[in-house]
Amino acid sequence: MLKRLQLMLADSAWFVPFLYGVGGIALTFLTQYFGSFFRELLPEIIYLDKNAAASVLSSSFTSLMTMMTFSFSTILVVLTTYSSQFSPRTINNFLTNSASKHTLGLFIMTTIYGITNLFLIRTSDEDVVLASGISVLLVVSSIWAFVKFIQTISVSIQAERLLSALHREALSVIENQRRAVEDEKMYIVPERAIHTFEGQAVYASRTGYVQLFSSEKQENRDMDFESVVAVGDFVAEGDILGYWLGEEAPDLDVFQIGEIRSSIQDPAFVIEKLSEIALKGVSPGINDPNTAIHAIHYIGDILRELSRLPAGDFLFSNDKSNWHAKRKTMEATLFEAFAPVKTYASHDIFVMASVFEAIRIARIQAHSSHDKTFEDFIDYFEQALDLDELHPREKAFLTNQMTQARKIRD
Known part of the structure; x- marks a missing residue:
């Protein structure tokens, strides 16, 4: 409530x-x-x-x-x-x-x-x-x-003030999640493949975005629940949201669905806003690459805080039941944030270099479970960019940024 x-x-x-x-x-x-x-x-x-x-x-x-x-x-x-x-x-x-x-x-x-x-x-x-x-x-x-x-x-x-405000908004959400994990109000467990329970499916009552997962409704209930959608996902009316493990499903609205996304439990939505500001900055009509670079740097710092938590889904347990809340993966967050930048700004080596700088920042305090995700994403960018077509000095500049992004803090 x-x-x-x-x-x-x-x-x-x-x-x-x-x-x-x-x-x-x-x-x-x-x-x-x-x-x-x-x-x-x-x-x-x-x-x-x-x-x-x-x-x-x-x-x-x-x-x-x-x-x-x-x-x-x-x-x-x-x-x-x-x-x-x-x-x-x-x-x-x-x-x-x-x-x-x-x-x-x-x-x-x-x-x-x-x-x-x-x-x-x-x-x-x-x-x-x-x-x-x-x-x-x-x-x-x-x-x-x-x-x-x-x-x-x-x-x-002022663009800088808006970027800073979005940055603080995302860090506040992540801090609440990390504090909940530290206080053992919720746990992070390995991601599980989506499968159907031998129980009752929960269907979306309307079309919209998943805004909240109401874990406080678990209280002393003794029935397990597993979600198949994450906060921030778009669902259509009738889509399966999750499964109750039991004969009779309780009359509970575990998910809040609305017309717009909310960042209260979804830091990826703030990252999406920053990514869109970056895309606006590199558009021919705006032509403000410095704003795009600033936005990408802020994305990197948000990812730094987000990657401190290990990979996996959220688990809420009251010793009687376990509620699994699916969580957007780091791979999906990286791809949705930076793939559009690669598509529309691949001609600007400074914007592309800021992407590698953002990944370097994200890995400063990253949990080891994210190492392979970051490495695979750097490989994806390296293969997508045609480095051989660049001037040797430009190629050396981008290669150096990629090398810095690959380094993992000891």
């Missing part, structure tokens, strides 16, 4: 503004019903007569609408920039940015508070009201939030 709630909050751009809107309504209620109670406690200057208060509320609402119009226009420009220069998959990173959500929420809260009080002020029994004073404070706060929002916008469209 907690993971599903975290997924909803992480991928939702409306929840925080909704809470601010509810806060605006609650603040209106408090102002209308308890304004006279605070009359003796608050400064007299923040109380105005009804006509003056209505004028202040109306002016505040008008100025706020101007800021909101400018903010929404800016958001549309930024979304276009994210989609065209980075990747459509990175748009959600901006929409779910905390500064954006809180700024929009404060605007909504101030707007709701101003409109509701402007509507109710005529029915007030008091000659003077508190609503205008609070409205001014909210508008001042909105102005500060607007300035902060513009700063956030100017920073978020």
